[in-house]
Amino acid sequence: MSKKLHILFLCGWFPSRVLPTNGDFIERHAKAVSHKHKVTILHIISDENCNQKIEIVSEKKDELNIHIAYIKKTKNPLKKILLYRKAFLSLLKHIGDFDVVHLNKLYPFGIFTLYLKKTRKKQFIISEHFTGYHLPLSKNISFLEKFISKKIAKSAAFICPVSNNLKDAMQQLGFKGNYARIPNVVDTNLFVPSESKNSVFTISHISNMVNPHKNIEGLLQVIKNLEAKLVNFKVEIIGENSSKYITFATKIGINLNNVTFIDQIPHKEIANRLQNSDLFILFSNYENLPCVILESFSCGVPVISTDVGGINEYFPDDFGKLIQRNNQEELLESILNFEKSFKTKTLNKQKMHNYVINNFSESKIALEFEKLYFKSLK
Structure with missing residues (x-):
């Protein structure tokens, strides 16, 4: 496993100027992986303050290559779908070639992974954190979303919920696939014990x-x-x-x-x-x-x-x-x-x-993902 891979983190959630802390746990997963492999982030989000139809912002943060497309907000669902598709294809030109896709949140961005698997033969794994798969929240998931999600899950090399409890909830919804539990990551250099004592x-x-x-x-x-x-x-x-x-x-x-x-x-x-x-x-x-x-x-x-x-x-x-x-x-x-x-x-x-x-350090979690990346390439 000495080969350095290029991993495309395709993120339904990710910190942005619209939602600065949304999906920060995904960013920490990406950061952990970036210590061993090249990681590129792709994220698309609607922005009511966007003056252009599509505005692409790229930055280098630590070891992460981040590309975010901001989409002009629209109430027309068809127009929104077309803008997201156009933004996705534009972002791909910024990224170049990559080895494996790491999808974060199965739906709807998993539709893009199906496209990449069909057109570029790219394998993908899924990290999942979504509480909405648990009852009673899962009752709000539409038939169409369930139908598409099943296809995405079945096509993934691996599905990585953060807990077995979440895996059970996803399987009860009919999301069949190869499951491998991988939890959230902690920066154990930052979160360290203090010997100070409180008086109160x-x-x-x-x-x-x-x-x-x-x-x-x-x-x-x-x-x-x-x-x-x-x-x-x-x-x-x-x-x-x-x-x-x-x-x-x-x-x-x-x-x-x-x-x-x-x-x-x-x-x-x-x-x-x-x-x-x-x-x-x-x-x-x-x-x-x-x-x-x-x-x-x-x-x-x-x-x-x-x-x-x-x-x-x-x-x-x-x-x-x-x-x-x-x-x-x-x-x-x-x-x-x-x-x-x-x-x-x-x-x-x-x-x-x-x-x-x-169990949760950056090196531990990066190693767990790395094993799955190489398995998916086989």
């Missing part, structure tokens, strides 16, 4: 702040109930537009001296926030494999999370606590149990960090 019990929550998904209001209700049990604690709620929950927090009577709402921060700053936490909480209604749980482990910080999606596949018993979905009483009790021991119990932070190195 500090809880953090980091997410996209979408309430039906992350159950922010449920978490805030638990924090309100926590105030009756604890006198001295801090909570940081971090994510895009987190300040929109200040109104709800005030409405239910939370003491805002205990809770800080912090809007979206750069990924590098997340490490610092986790290192300065005693406990990380994710109270989601559904998930696949949240990067931030693995990043918390890498910092040696225990986690309380709902037992949803594929989280329990990567959650050692002594790294935290898994609780029932939307069980506010269980979450409150678990927080209080962690608080009782936070000054006396010494966590084996290095053990937690080593677990992440062995």
Whole structure:
């Protein structure tokens, strides 16, 4: 496997000027692979501020060659399809030849991979993170999308969901293929344990702040109930537009001296926030494999999370606590149990960090993908 390949990351999600953090976990996968192979990113997205029909922006970021086509927004679905097709063909001219396609999000960009397989004989693998394949969300998937997705999945050399739970959901939808679980990646040089100790019990929550998904209001209700049990604690709620929950927090009577709402921060700053936490909480209604749980482990910080999606596949018993979905009483009790021991119990932070190195580091994940790239070429 010494040959250096050129991998085309074909991305339905990817950070852009329209959505700066969308699919940043895909960018981290690409970055991991780029340490061993040449990686080119292809992404297309509609932009209401685009003055041209198609605007192509290319840049070199670290070791990634990134090509994004911004499409003038249109309400005409046929016109949109034609613009996306034209943009895709234009981007291919910028990229040149490549060895393997790494598709990120099966539909709809998988249609492009079918084209590349038919016209250029290019094999492809699929990475999948989409929570929408789980019930009840999967009921919203149209017949046409399912039909096309089945063809894309069947044509792939490998399908790489981030968890077995996601694999099961995809197979229940009829997406047959060669499955190989490959999880999210963690920068284990950035997310490292800190030996500093807090004088005040500090809880953090980091997410996209979408309430039906992350159950922010449920978490805030638990924090309100926590105030009756604890006198001295801090909570940081971090994510895009987190300040929109200040109104709800005030409405239910939370003491805002205990809770800080912090809007979206750069990924590098997340490490610092986790290192300065005693406990990380994710109270989601559904998930696949949240990067931030693995990043918390890498910092040696225990986690309380709902037992949803594929989280329990990567959650050692002594790294935290898994609780029932939307069980506010269980979450409150678990927080209080962690608080009782936070000054006396010494966590084996290095053990937690080593677990992440062995399973989710850039070198580990790059090697897993590399094996599949070479297998697909055979």
